[in-house]
Amino acid sequence: MQQQVTLTIDGSTIRAARGTSVLEAALGYGICIPHLCHVPGLKDTGACRLCIVENVQNGRSRVTTSCTLTVQEGMVIRTNTENIKRLRRNIAELIVAEAPNSRAVQDMAVRCGVREVRYPFRRENCIQCGRCVRYCTEMWRANALGFIGRGKDRKVDFAFGNRRDICKKCQSCVIYCPMSVTPCGGPMKPGEEKLCGKCESVELMAENAYGACVHCELGKGFQCSRHAM
Amino acid sequence: MATANLDSVLEGRRSQPSQLIEVLQDIQDLYGYVSEDAMEQVAGGLGIPLMEVYRVACFYKAFSLQPRGKNVITVCTGTACHVRGSDLLIDQVRGQLQIEPGETTRDGLFTFECVNCLGACALGPIVVHNDAYNPHVTPGKLRKMIDKAEEEGKKEAAYGKTGKA
Numbered sequence: 292m293q294q295q296v297t298l299t300i301d302g303s304t305i306r307a308a309r310g311t312s313v314l315e316a317a318l319g320y321g322i323c324i325p326h327l328c329h330v331p332g333l334k335d336t337g338a339c340r341l342c343i344v345e346n347v348q349n350g351r352s353r354v355t356t357s358c359t360l361t362v363q364e365g366m367v368i369r370t371n372t373e374n375i376k377r378l379r380r381n382i383a384e385l386i387v388a389e390a391p392n393s394r395a396v397q398d399m400a401v402r403c404g405v406r407e408v409r410y411p412f413r414r415e416n417c418i419q420c421g422r423c424v425r426y427c428t429e430m431w432r433a434n435a436l437g438f439i440g441r442g443k444d445r446k447v448d449f450a451f452g453n454r455r456d457i458c459k460k461c462q463s464c465v466i467y468c469p470m471s472v473t474p475c476g477g478p479m480k481p482g483e484e485k486l487c488g489k490c491e492s493v494e495l496m497a498e499n500a501y502g503a504c505v506h507c508e509l510g511k512g513f514q515c516s517r518h519a520m
Numbered sequence: 521m522a523t524a525n526l527d528s529v530l531e532g533r534r535s536q537p538s539q540l541i542e543v544l545q546d547i548q549d550l551y552g553y554v555s556e557d558a559m560e561q562v563a564g565g566l567g568i569p570l571m572e573v574y575r576v577a578c579f580y581k582a583f584s585l586q587p588r589g590k591n592v593i594t595v596c597t598g599t600a601c602h603v604r605g606s607d608l609l610i611d612q613v614r615g616q617l618q619i620e621p622g623e624t625t626r627d628g629l630f631t632f633e634c635v636n637c638l639g640a641c642a643l644g645p646i647v648v649h650n651d652a653y654n655p656h657v658t659p660g661k662l663r664k665m666i667d668k669a670e671e672e673g674k675k676e677a678a679y680g681k682t683g684k685a
């Protein structure tokens with residue numbers, strides 16, 4: 292039998308199998324922690340930082356990513372404190388600024404309470420969440436894609452930039468890429484990037500009915516565990 | 521010939537993924553750079569995906585993926601060397617060889633590189649010329665150094681020609 296541990300997330304006591312991550316446990320109980328780089332079934336790397344929570348220990352709280360935090364007996368987790376909300380909003384803003392041309396990213400930002408983006412838009416088309424790379428390596432064992440370079444020059448590429456022949460053509464990298472969902476109004480023109488925010492009413496609903504799913508585009512295309520339920 | 525060398529590098533380390541960096545280092549020492557061909561053989565030999573080999577080779581500055589010149593001129597741009605005028609040295613190389621950091625001259629004689637700190641700050645500004653550390657370099661000293669290397673290179677080339685004839 293699987294060993295179960297008991298922990299508290301946002302005041303509710305939940306039981307989860309030993310070894311699962313806090314994020315998975317929370318999602319299983321319908322507690323929505325925004326997440327982006329987490330893909331069910333793959334190893335989590337904590338790339339997007341959106342899933343941050345407060346882990347309270349001996350009266351002190353530490354902020355960490357819940358997808359890389361495994362459940363422990365008697366853990367106390369808070370997912371929605373003011374501090375977390377503020378940090379999360381900032382992270383979401385940075386992600387939108389990096390790559391505004393994605394419905395998934397935009398929805399995610401609205402879910403995190405971003406109303407305006409204070410950073411200059413950089414218009415990259417990759418947020419380096421590593422979903423494609425991890426799917427390619429872990430699920431398909433194809434190892435066609437990988438992160439090349441480091442620091443600000445890090446990017447996803449084939450080996451030598453041209454070894455497409457290693458690819459198994461499974462298309463997972465496209466399916467799992469948050470950038471593959473264009474915003475409702477189509478791709479934005481350079482210089483006119485903005486936060487769409489058309490679905491803000493949904494977000495308001497989510498704010499009032501705490502824990503309600505906003506059914507973000509990300510969940511639909513990317514198998515957020517909540518959509519699967 | 522080349523494969524024989526590669527074989528000797530891989531000898532005794534086949535199917536040991538943990539040896540990747542050592543193997544790449546040996547290849548770098550042997551050829552002066554890590555070629556795509558070599559990377560593929562390493563991937564096959566150690567049993568690692570090619571992607572992984574390429575990723576590691578790209579990550580470390582110690583590996584160069586392009587063939588390098590006969591003379592590698594490395595200028596330190598670390599803080600200590602910078603305040604002592606390493607930017608003048610960079611300009612000197614740029615002007616004299618007409619190449620930017622990271623590039624190699626057409627004749628394959630010089631490669632120009634910049635590093636962030638060599639850990640010998642008290643001796644700055646430092647220029648490394650083929651593993652030889654030159655302390656307290658001035659643009660004038662650097663010019664002479666490059667001139668000398670160039671002359672030697674030309675002499676060698678000429679000798680090689682006459683030797684063959």
Ligand code: FES
Nearest residue numbers: 328337340342358
């Ligand atoms: S989902 Fe945890 S960091 Fe991205």
Ligand code: FES
Nearest residue numbers: 596598601638640
């Ligand atoms: S700054 Fe040049 S050696 Fe440290």
